[in-house]
Amino acid sequence: MIEVKQKPKMQLSEKVCEIPEALSVYMNNIVYKMRRRGDDIRVLSLGEAYFDIPMFSFENIDFVKGYHYSESRGMPELRETICAYYHDKYKSNIDSSNEILISAGSKPLIYMAFQAVLNEGDEVLIHEPAWLSYPEEIKLANGKPVFIPYYKKVDEFEEYFTDNTKMVVICNPNNPAGRNYSREELIHLYSICRPRGIYILVDEAYSEFVLSNEFVSMANVVPDKDGVIIVNSLSKNFGISGWRIGYVISNEKVIYNILKLNQHLITCPTTLISLYLVRYFDDLIKITTPQIKEVVIKRNEVVKYIESLAIKCLDGNSTFYIFMNIGDYKYSSLELGLYLLMKYKISVVPGQAYGKSTERFIRISVGTESIELIKNSIDIIKKVIESNEYDEKFVNEELEKLQIKIFES
Known part of the structure; x- marks a missing residue:
């Protein structure tokens, strides 16, 4: 042990100290801890769908190559495969050399x-x-x-523009509501943003989780990608969330700026996973597509059940999420979420995570549990809400047992 006579306080970044944990991840980390101690949790909080995916053979993959770095833009063969898929499915032309970059998940790409x-x-x-x-x-x-409330329509966005506005962010299809932005809405948004030099970032991570041809990619609306950035996720759409791999589409100048960041922060996406996806891309599409359809149908069936109980949800018919209103419940969405988890072993994500206007909601994911368990959980949630059931002392004691601090927003 080194003896130090003076120990001034060590600095931490003020910027990082001021941001909260990711509330959905916070809730799911509690779930993981409770499961490790043997609790049986009904998980309605996870941001993924569980698919039945076989382990394809690695015999046809250059495993030794997978030990090493690959291109910072992403493996050319995988870029070409994704671009071909976007062309076939979304009628979008993307230059695989200059207009797409693959990295370790869509989350860091949005930040970049x-x-x-x-x-x-x-x-x-x-x-x-x-x-x-x-x-x-x-x-x-x-x-x-700057937040635009959920009840505002696209043609009202201009009310929030200032001289300092440089970007608008939308998630299409939306997490957590499951709504799709129409072609007309996307065209209108571009028509009011581009003349002002305002970028549009569209998070298309749930593009596969749509039953009809309702989804329209921004890459189709703005073919030259001038002023638009599109982010998508192979991890999410293929049900392989643990294999962190996503991609960004934009014009050459924006992709080059992101490339420099990717080189300094990530270097390249995981080479072995890239090789695997090149080899089995079509097989994964074939296996996951019918399962995606099933989970979206299940989502819409659960919405009908919730509405039959006179509970409101935000409009939507895509993804595997439902954004459910908690009505006149006396306590916050966070207090409700923690109480449901500690008392009834049901995990949801509090609505406060999704904006300033969404406190009176909870997000329910239907991707991991049976429809019978989900409906039974909804019945319990309804009972808790209507009876204003909550016990702060109990929740705090349970969190203390798990050695988890109360969430700080």
Whole structure:
């Protein structure tokens, strides 16, 4: 042990100290801890769907090559495969050499996109309900998040524009509401943003989780990608969330700026996973497509059940999420979420995670549990809400047993 006579307080980044944990991840980390001690949890909080996916053979893959670095833009063969898929499915032409970059998940790519185009103090408009990491990533990129309430329509977005507005962020299809932005809405949004020099970032991570041809990619609406950034996720759409791999599509200048960040932060996506996806891309599509259809149908069946109980949800018919209103419940969505988890072993994500106007909601995911368990859990949630059931002392004692601090927003 080294003896040090003077020990001044060590500095931590003020910027990082001021951002909260990701609330959905916080809730799921509690779930993991409770499961490790033997609790049987009904998981309605996970941001993924569980698919039945076989382990394809690695015999036809260059395993030795997988030990090493690969291209920072992503393996050319995988870029070409994704671009061909976007062309076939979404009628979008993407230059695999200059307009796409693959990295370790869509989450860091969204952050890199913010870093690539924002300067200090730039405002970024976020349409609620919004994925919880957008505002924190914007802050880390020295931008200022500005929220547009969930009840505002696209043709009302201009009310929030200022001289400092440099980007609008939407999630299409939306996490957590499951709504799709129409072609007309996307065209209108571009028509009011591009003349003002405002980027549009579209998170298309749930593009596969749509039953009809309702989904329209921004890459189809703006073929030259001028002023638009599109982010998507192979991890999410293929049901392989643990294999962190996503991609970003934009014009050559934006992709080059993101490339520099990727080189310094990530280097390249995981080479072995890239090789695996090149080899089995079509097989994964064939296996997951019918399962995606099943989970979206299940989602819409659960919505009908919730509405039959006179409980409201935000409009939507895609993804595997439901954004359910908690009505006149006396306590916060966070208090409800923690109480449901500690008392009834049901995990949901509190609505406060998704914006300033969404406190009176909870997000329910139907991707991991049977429809019978989900419906039974909804019945319990309804009972808790209507009876204003809550016990702060009990919740705090349970969190203490798990050695988990109360969430700080």
